[in-house]
Amino acid sequence: MRTQVVTGRKRLALIGANGMLASMVIKMTPPDFEILAFDLPDFDITDREQVLRMMQAARPQVxxxxxxYTNVDGCESQEELATRVNGxxxxxxxxxxxxxxxxLVHVSTDYVFDGRKQTPYTEEDPPNPLSAYGRSKLRGEEAILASGLERFFILRTSWLYGPGGKNFVETIARLASERDELRIVADQVGTPTCTEDLAKAIFNLLHLAEVAEKDTRPAPYGIYHFSSAGHCSWHQFSxxxxxxxxQAGIxxxxxxxxxxLTREYPLPAIRPHYSVFAKExxxxxxxxxxxxxxxxxxxYLSVYHRQ
Ligand SMILES: NC(=O)c1ccc[n+]([C@@H]2O[C@H](COP(=O)([O-])OP(=O)(O)OC[C@H]3O[C@@H](n4cnc5c(N)ncnc54)[C@H](OP(=O)(O)O)[C@@H]3O)[C@@H](O)[C@H]2O)c1
Incomplete structure (x- = not known):
């Protein structure tokens, strides 16, 4: 029997491929991967049969x-839908x-924590979400942990912004060009994360796993926290x-x-007051x-921001 040497690229099934983070994953994909894109309306992660059938047909390595479902406030009135999509x-x-x-690489959120800590959250800290969004995302993590899958990364991130999405940076830039005064919450502290950095982190972890498996060492799968370094309030971010x-002359x-104060700007979903990650x-x-x-x-501003 002849052995066929396969030199093709690794197939990466990108789920939610039309979203903000996914658009950056596409941009940052190393050349040894081939992207297979999946999103609504042709692919719905809440349809178990479809997910199993289409992944079986695509046979991705990653x-x-x-x-x-990322509308944090919308999740409060749509918790059932949020739980199906995110959970x-x-x-x-x-x-x-x-x-x-x-x-499997799955992206989760700082909103799984209640924000009562005053030092950075580690992967071992117990989650305690305050919102329907946080509960639904935690349920997604738990579903992966309970699935028996060994090769997975759950990458929690926070305050994500990037091109191709509705993001805080663009909202502030627009408002600042329209208004004399902005009013921004100063008692929620976290860390902004650019999708470019997060996409790199995804490929760094995948590379690590591949190298470990080639060396027949145990690959460091599991839960990871990733955001930029440092922290700020939304007010300081603005x-x-x-x-x-x-400075850029805009x-x-x-x-x-x-x-x-948060209480002066009430929103349907309760956010954690502190959600800085330990990233050691x-x-x-x-x-x-x-x-x-x-x-x-x-x-981000020099490369992606458009006036
Ligand atoms: N944005 C943040 O500040 C932030 C912070 C922390 C963590 N995260 C996490 O980071 C990840 C990426 O966020 P993002 O901001 O890039 O999200 P996004 O721009 O909202 O993209 C999500 C994508 O998923 C698709 N989608 C929704 N329901 C689906 C379903 N049932 N089946 C298949 N696809 C579906 C959406 O399609 P439609 O647009 O048609 O609904 C959209 O294309 C998410 O896991 C999010 O929870 C985000």
Missing amino acids: IVNCAA DGPGYLAEAARGCGAT LEILAQLR PIRAQRVVPL KYQQATGAPIPPWQESLGR
Whole structure:
């Protein structure tokens, strides 16, 4: 019997392929991967039979799940739908990954925590979500953990922004060009994360797993926290966005950014007051540098921001 040497690229099934993070994953994909894109309306992660059948047909080596119901406030009135998309869907993907021997990368959130800590959250800290979105995302993590899949990364991230999505940076830039004064919450502290950095982190972890498996060492699968380095409030984030826009010579109308308390700006979903991540696990595993949030913001504004 002749052995056929397959030199083809690794197939990466990208789920939620039309979303903000997924568009950056496509851009940052190393050349040894071939992207197979899946999203609504042709592919629905809440349809277990469809997920299993289509992943079986595609036979990916890697599944990256960027699909989610991400309207945090909308989840409060649509918790059943949020739970199906964010809670059940990842479980079906894990089942499919197990069936075709693929590694699953799933993206989760800082909103699984209640924010009562005052020091950075580690992967061992117990989650306690305050919102329907947080509960649904935690359920997705639990579904993966319960699936029996061994090759998975659950990558929790926070305050994500990037091109191709509705993001805080663009909202602030637009408002600052329209208004004299912005009013921004100052008592929620976290860390902004640019999709470019997160997409790199995804491929760093996949590379690590591949190298470990080739060396027949145990690959460091599991839960990881990833955001930029440092922390700030939404108010401080806004000030930095305006400062960098001004520095780039972009005219800004807003003269003042007034700090608000969360209770002065009530929204349907309760957010954690503090959701900074400890990222030592990721750093020790990959050895990769994590840029400060101000530096990543500067890169985003110079490369992706459009007036
Ligand atoms: N954005 C943030 O600030 C943030 C923070 C922390 C973590 N995260 C996590 O990061 C990941 C990526 O977020 P993102 O901001 O890039 O999301 P996004 O732009 O909202 O993209 C999500 C994609 O998933 C698709 N989708 C929704 N329901 C689906 C279903 N049932 N089946 C298949 N696809 C479906 C959406 O399609 P439609 O647009 O047609 O619905 C969209 O294309 C998510 O897991 C999110 O929870 C985000």
